[in-house]
Amino acid sequence: MKEQMELSALGAALLEGAERIYGDMQDWRRDFHQFPELAMEENITASKIAGVLKSIPGMEVITGYAMPTSVIGVLGGDIPGPALMLRATMDAVAAEEQTGLPFSSCMPGVMHACGHDAEMAALLGAAAILAEHREEMPQRVVFLFQPAGEGRSGAKTLTENHFVERFEIGRCAAVAWTPELPYSELYTKKGVMTAxxxxxxxxxxxxxxxxxxxxxxxxxxxxxxxxxxxxxxxxxxxxxxxxxxxxxxxxxxxxxxxxxxxxxxxxxxxxxxxxxxxxxxxxxxxxxxxxxxxxxxxxxxxxxxxxxYAQIENNLDMLEEILRIGVPFFGEDGINMLERPLLSGEDFSFFTHAVPSVFMLLGTGLEYPLHHPRYDVPESMLPFSAAWEAYMALTLSGN
Known part of the structure; x- marks a missing residue:
C-alpha cells in the first residue's frame, strides 16, 4: 500500500511538471505537424528535435547514427548498467490533409496522419521533465527519435547497425497514440501484439x-x-x-x-x-x-x-512490471489488455526481438482512423503521455 501511494504521488508530480510545459509541447507538436516529412527525409524534423534536446540540462545528443535523420538523446550517461530506451517515430505519410487546422501541413501530399507529431512532442516533454529528476533515475535513459517508421524499416536499419549494443540498451518501451481506443486509457498485450x-x-x-x-x-x-x-x-x-x-x-x-x-x-x-x-x-x-x-x-x-516487419512480442516479465507500476498512474480501469493481437504492422518489432520490450497503445478516442486525411489528435493528452513515459523511466527497475 505504501509503495502504491508513493508511486501515485510520483505520477501526480510528473503530471504537474508536464502541465507546466504544456505550451512548449503544443508548439512542438504543431511545428512538426505543419512541416511533415516522409521516411528518410526528416531533415527539418530532426533539426528541431536536436535543438530541443540540446537545451535540456544533462542531455547528450547524437545525430545521424545509422541514418542521416536519426536523433538520439542520452540522459544519465554516467549511470552504469543497461539503459532503458523510449522511442518515438518521426516520419509522416503520403496523404493530402483535410483537417482545416490553422497549422495544417504545408507539404503537398504529406501529413502527420499517424500521430507521430504528438508522440515526438510528448517524448521531448518526457525528456524535459525527467531531466529535473535525473538524480533519482535508476538507469540511463536513451530517447530514440526514429526515422522511417512507415514502411521503410528504420528500426531494422538501427538494429542491424548495432544500435542496441552501441548504447547498451537493456529494455525498450514505446507508446503509440490510437483513435480506436478510449481517451487516455492504456492498452497492451501479453506476447504477440501485432502481425x-x-x-x-x-x-x-x-x-x-x-x-x-x-x-x-x-x-x-x-x-x-x-x-x-x-x-x-x-x-x-x-x-x-x-x-x-x-x-x-x-x-x-x-x-x-x-x-x-x-x-x-x-x-x-x-x-x-x-x-x-x-x-x-x-x-x-x-x-x-x-x-x-x-x-x-x-x-x-x-x-x-x-x-x-516481424511481429511485436511483448516481454512477459517487463509487461508484468509495467502493469504493476501502471495501476497507480492510470487507476484500476485505465490500463487494459487487448483481447486479441492487431493485424497492423509495426517496426518496433525489431527491438522486441533484440531485447525485452513492451509496446503500448494510448487511446485518443477520436472519430477519424489512422491515415485518414482528417486525422487529428487531442493535444490535451500531451502532458499525460509525457508524464507516463517519464514515470516509466523512474519506476521501471534498472537491469
Whole structure:
C-alpha cells in the first residue's frame, strides 16, 4: 500500500511538471505537424528535435547514427548498467490533409496522419521533465527519435547497425497514440501484439494493342484481375481458417488510355499474419500461383516479395512490471489488455526481438482512423503521455 501511494504521488508530480510545459509541447507538436516529412527525409524534423534536446540540462545528443535523420538523446550517461530506451517515430505519410487546422501541413501530399507529431512532442516533454529528476533515475535513459517508421524499416536499419549494443540498451518501451481506443486509457498485450507485415509486388507482362481487338493482344489487366481473385480464393481454401492471414492489394497500375490494352500491369499489396509458418506457405503459393495464371493466359508474371516487419512480442516479465507500476498512474480501469493481437504492422518489432520490450497503445478516442486525411489528435493528452513515459523511466527497475 505504501509503495502504491508513493508511486501515485510520483505520477501526480510528473503530471504537474508536464502541465507546466504544456505550451512548449503544443508548439512542438504543431511545428512538426505543419512541416511533415516522409521516411528518410526528416531533415527539418530532426533539426528541431536536436535543438530541443540540446537545451535540456544533462542531455547528450547524437545525430545521424545509422541514418542521416536519426536523433538520439542520452540522459544519465554516467549511470552504469543497461539503459532503458523510449522511442518515438518521426516520419509522416503520403496523404493530402483535410483537417482545416490553422497549422495544417504545408507539404503537398504529406501529413502527420499517424500521430507521430504528438508522440515526438510528448517524448521531448518526457525528456524535459525527467531531466529535473535525473538524480533519482535508476538507469540511463536513451530517447530514440526514429526515422522511417512507415514502411521503410528504420528500426531494422538501427538494429542491424548495432544500435542496441552501441548504447547498451537493456529494455525498450514505446507508446503509440490510437483513435480506436478510449481517451487516455492504456492498452497492451501479453506476447504477440501485432502481425508480421510484408510487401508484395507482382509485375504482369502482356502484349499491347487496340481495345477493339483484344484477340490480337495479351491483356495484362485481365491477368492481374485473375491473380487477385485467385489469391483470395487460395487463402480461403488452402489456409487453415483458424490461422489469421490477410492479403490486400492497395495499388494497381496499368495503362495510360481508356481504349488501349497496355503491355504491363503492376500490383502492390501487403500480407499480414501472426504465424511465420502461415506467411511462409502463403508467400510460396503466391510465388507459384501468379506466374502460373499469367502463363495460362499467355502472359508473364514475376513476384517480388519483401519481408518488412516481424511481429511485436511483448516481454512477459517487463509487461508484468509495467502493469504493476501502471495501476497507480492510470487507476484500476485505465490500463487494459487487448483481447486479441492487431493485424497492423509495426517496426518496433525489431527491438522486441533484440531485447525485452513492451509496446503500448494510448487511446485518443477520436472519430477519424489512422491515415485518414482528417486525422487529428487531442493535444490535451500531451502532458499525460509525457508524464507516463517519464514515470516509466523512474519506476521501471534498472537491469
Amino acid at each position: 508480421l507485415s510484408d510487401r508484395i509486388h507482382i509485375d504482369v507482362r502482356g502484349t499491347a494493342g487496340h481495345a477493339a481487338e483484344p484477340h490480337m493482344t495479351v491483356d495484362p489487366v485481365t491477368i492481374a484481375a485473375n491473380i487477385i481473385i485467385t489469391i483470395q480464393a487460395m487463402l480461403s481454401r488452402e489456409v487453415d481458417p483458424r490461422e489469421a492471414v490477410v492479403v490486400s492489394f492497395g495499388q494497381v497500375e496499368s495503362g495510360t488510355a481508356y481504349n488501349v490494352i497496355p503491355e504491363q500491369a503492376n500490383l502492390w499489396g501487403t500480407l499480414r499474419a501472426f504465424n511465420p509458418k502461415t506467411r511462409d506457405f502463403v508467400q510460396s503459393r503466391i510465388e507459384t500461383v501468379a506466374p502460373a495464371i499469367a502463363k495460362a493466359l499467355r502472359g508473364l508474371a514475376s513476384v517480388e516479395y519483401t519481408r518488412n
